Amino acid sequence: MGACSCNSPSPANQLVFVTTGTPYESSGLLTGMFRTASTSTQLAHIGYALSADKIEPFRH
Template structure:
């Protein structure tokens, strides 16, 4: 079999595009339990906490397990459900938010531990007017403990796809 120079260049170009195309279709679907490293039970993440009597608010006290992250997720291409807690909101939509496991996390209740929160950024604003609806977020996950204005988060994710979560 003999390939012309043009056919060879086309074959190489197609081969270079293949990994990115394959990646786009191969997101691993994860749940919130997957964010906790293997061997660390959720019950060992939160200590007893204390009550803020003046504000009638329970303040959790997290132990060292709260910032332990699942090493297999660092750099993984994943898809996970959650709720949006906006950080950057404009008339175009949300471009930066904390993905939380349940409605009202960090606003109406104390924040979950850092390894149960994901800081998400996206180039394409999420335009939904109903920020209480659950979403699927797909993108590359990074282990990255950092503080935001609402809570300490354990993961960051650059989203390349978002959609309404329907069960």
């Protein structure tokens, strides 16, 4: 979970739960199916989900 670790969790409409076929490390540009999805974890309530099909390094 890469969400902010503030005193109170971010609102659900500001968080995206990303799933991948294989784990990845670091940040990158994700492409895949984006949808609304109400999910809860121990850290926060999440309002969106992204099933990442492709991960590319982010270039400026």
